[in-house]
Amino acid sequence: MAAESQRSYGFYSHPGAVIHVCLARRVLAHVLSSFFVKLSLSLLVLGALMCPSLLAQTTAPGASLPEVVVTASSQPESLTVPSVATVKKELSIIPGGVGVVDAEEYKRGRATTLKDALDYSPGVFVQPRFGAEESRISIRGSGIQRTFHGRGIKLMQDGAPLNLADGGFDMQAIEPLSARYVEVFRGANALQYGSTTLGGAINFVSMTGYEASPLQMRFEAGSFDSFRAQVSSGGVFGSADYYASVTHSSSDGFRDWSRQSNQRFFANVGYRISDDIETRFYLTYVQTDSQLPGSLTKAQMESRPDQANAGSVLQKQKRDFELLRVANKTTFRDGDETLTVSSFWSWKDLDHPIFQVIDQVSNDFGVDVRYDSLADLAGHRNHFTLGLGAMYGITQDNRFQNLLGERGLRTAENQLQSTNVDLYIQDTFYMTDSVAIILGAQGSYANRDFDEQRVFGANNTDRQDYWGFSPKLGVLWEVNPETQMFFNVSRSFEPPSFGELTAAGAAPGLVELDAQRGTTVEIGTRGRAGRAAWDVAWYYAWLDNELLSLGIPGVSATQTVNAGRTIHHGVEAQVDYDLLRGLFAPWQEATLGSGKQAATEAVKGDRLFLRQVYLFSDFHFDGDGEFGNNELPGMPRHYYRAELLYEHPCGFYAGPNVEWVPQSYFVDLANSQKADGYALLGFKLGYRTPKGFSFFIEGKNLTDETYAATTGVLKTANAGSAVYFPGDGRAVYAGVEWKW
Known part of the structure; x- marks a missing residue:
């Protein structure tokens, strides 16, 4: 019995070990206590410098707080862009x-x-x-x-x-x-x-003119010669409003041959034709140039993560494109009914040297008409939605040999056409004040038309059509005004893109692929109670014909084909909690409204706030003839991200954050190679205000961890497979912003 007891408790069964453990706990408690006292004092001093009123706001024990009355803003809200x-x-x-x-x-x-x-x-x-x-x-x-x-x-x-x-x-x-x-x-x-x-x-x-500042300037700079600047402006003039933003960003990147340069212009102009009609026009222009450093073997990543793949450098692999996009959104409102009409046109010119040079010019058009009604149904709350969306795209696709970054002989001249039409309907009916049932469905049609305008070898001209029907059933229970539970079951439908359909080898025509389809069950809850807020969902999806790179014998080892049955099962969770409140700035009660409409709401003081998200991803084959029940590669099974932040209502904030992948995960379908888990430590502090001066300083990967941020996906990998994309090393960024 004594032997069993000793086996059960291990070293704790030895009296000397108990003394050592107790002593270690006391020392650890003292160290942690000292650390957090120093951290709290440091944050208090820094916060006091940023917010001179911080110490003055501390309320003596037992003192009564003054009543705070909050008056609703009279600022109008856009019909096309809700707040x-x-x-x-x-x-x-x-x-x-x-x-x-x-x-x-x-x-x-x-x-x-x-x-x-x-x-x-x-x-x-x-x-x-x-x-x-x-x-x-x-x-x-x-x-x-x-x-x-x-x-x-x-x-x-x-x-x-x-x-x-x-x-x-x-x-x-x-x-x-x-x-x-x-x-x-x-x-x-x-x-x-x-x-x-x-x-x-x-x-x-x-952003719209209803919320934007007349003038805003923001500048960021940091590691790897990173620089980013934004100038924006917005305003309201009678029935019209506008917003415009110009940004430039550039970085040499952590790795060799990874320089980025982006210029973007975003603007929109809205006009309130009447109280119930608003139209808004959008204009977007993007110029982006990206060097592609490629992937590394595991040994290369561990020895020197900042290097580039030699082949990527030799071929000067890049992805550069220009994008011009014009869109409109018009909303008509009549009581409880709303009609929204959206349309867009986009033009993209892609120059993409990889193992070949891809030169594409794309024109895409789309329109969506959506009707919403909030009118009661049979005396019960109800929300009805009916919509029709359509897209058409045409791409001139030219390909050339890549001769050390220069274009060689033309290898392809194609015209790619895609059409998508979706009719969708959904109704949310409240059977009681707190329980709603949701019924929805979508009918979809997709077409992929491949026209080889100049034949190089076998003629690849081909066409494929896809039809899908996706129903949905859901139940929503409002447990109380701040807590909900939900359940839904639904179908999914995804036709392949030309990236999957285009044959990589000598096979003529498009690859014969079915659309990826699935059935998903989801159960979850979201809400707020006291100091806690959460959003948690569990899902289980049965997929048929998942689009995976299983290869085609004699054609290509990396060609995308339809897999058999696969399972996607997981948990999505966000849990936030105020660990401490009212350290130096008390929380107060505010009165909203007056008379019978009056309500009480907390006005935030300062707090120590823990924000965290967690992903559990269990993706695997379901009795596949070649891969059995192997895990699907490329994503970690567990992913956790958290931030512990001190926040003061004056705008000051500071605290550490962590990103943690506790287990290694596979990079190939055969489950023969793994990327290692990792833990990254960061820290952020700053001061942000609705008007005037704001700033931030942020450190990332402060322990300079060598890790794979993500990986490619192969059918079978080995020690020599270049499939790892190293994450950035230690980096520090700072930014300033001014709003007039």
Whole structure:
């Protein structure tokens, strides 16, 4: 029995060990206590310098707080671009994973990449390939084999697609600094935008003259000769408003041959024709040049992560393009009914030397008509949506030999045409005051037409058509005014893009591919209680014909084909908590409104705030003939990101953050090679105010960890496979901003 006891408790069973453990705990407690006391005092001193009133705001114990009365603003709101508060209320009736990222949050630090903007959006996995905009971006394992030119998500600007008509999209088309907020719809919860892909939709919503400053200037600089500047202006003139933003960014990059240079212009002009009619025109111009350092073997990454792939440098691999985009959105409102008509045209000129030189000029057109009604149905609350979206794209595709970065002989001259038509309908019916049932469906048609205008060998002219029907059923239970639980089951449908359809070998015509389809079940909850706020969802998706690079024997080992049954199962969680409140600035109660409409709400003081997101991603084959139940590669099974931030209501903030991948994960379908897990430490401090001067200082990867930010995906990898994309080394960035 004594032996069993000793085995059970290990070294704790030895009296001397107990003494050592107790002593170690006391020493550790003293060290941690001293550290946090010093940190708190340091933050207090720094905060007092930034906010002279900080110490004066401390309230003595037992002192009564004065009553605060908050008066609603009379500032009008755009019909075409709802405010952050309005859109959060609209999305709260969706029974599934949705969220809104307030741009003011990510503008408190470096705001260059999609990762900077979406790092704390639950369910979104985004990792730059080499510290730039080009990234692997995935929701629920969408487009899992893509580390470039995204697929599986509908990326939008102000409700109109940025995707080409065949489904691919460029991250460089987005300017996070010109956005007011970002809407994220995970999975079939993006049905209201006509999206039925596994990943859903991400919508960057622009600033308007109703919210923008007459003049704003922002400058950022930091490691790797990074520089970023923005000048923007917005205003309201009677029934019209405008917003315009010009940005320049450049960086030599952490790695060799990874220089980036981007110039972007975003503008919109809105006109309020009447109280119930508003139209808004959008203009976008992007010029982006990106050197591509390529991937490394694991040994190369571990020995010198800042090097480039020798072949990428030899061939001077790059991705440069110009983008011009014009769009319009017009909203008509009649009581509880709203009609929104959106349209766009985009032109893109791509110059893309890789193993060959790709020269493409694309023209894409789209229109979406959407009707919403909030009228009661049979005496119950109801929200009805009916919409029709259509896109057409035509691309002149020319390809040449890559002779050390120069164009050699022409190898292809093609015309690519894509057509998509989506009819969608959804109704949210409140059976009781707190329980709603949601029914929706979408019918989709897609066409891919490949015309080889000059034949080089076999004639590849071909055409493929796809039809899809995607129903959705959901239930929403409002447990109390601040807590919801939800359930939904839905179908997804994703036709292949030309990147998957184009034959890589000698086979003529397009590759015969079926559309990727799936069934997803989702259960979750979101809400707020006391100091805590959360958004947690569990999902399980059965996919058929997932588009994966399994290869075609005798044609290409990397050709995309339809896999058998695969499973995408995971958890998306965001949990925020105020660890401490009222350290130096007390929280108070405010009275909103008057009379019977009066309500009480907390006015924030200072706080120590823990923000955290967690992703569990269990993606694997389901009894595949070749791969069995192997894990799908490219994404870690566990991903955790957290930030501990002290915030003062005057605008001062400071604190550390961490990004943690605790386990290694596979980089190939055969599950023979793994990327190692990692932990990154960062720190951010700054001061942000609605008007006047703001600044930030942010450190990233402060321990200078060598790690793979993301990886490519191969069928079978070995020690010599160049599949790893190293993340940036230690970096520090600083920025200043002035709003008039």
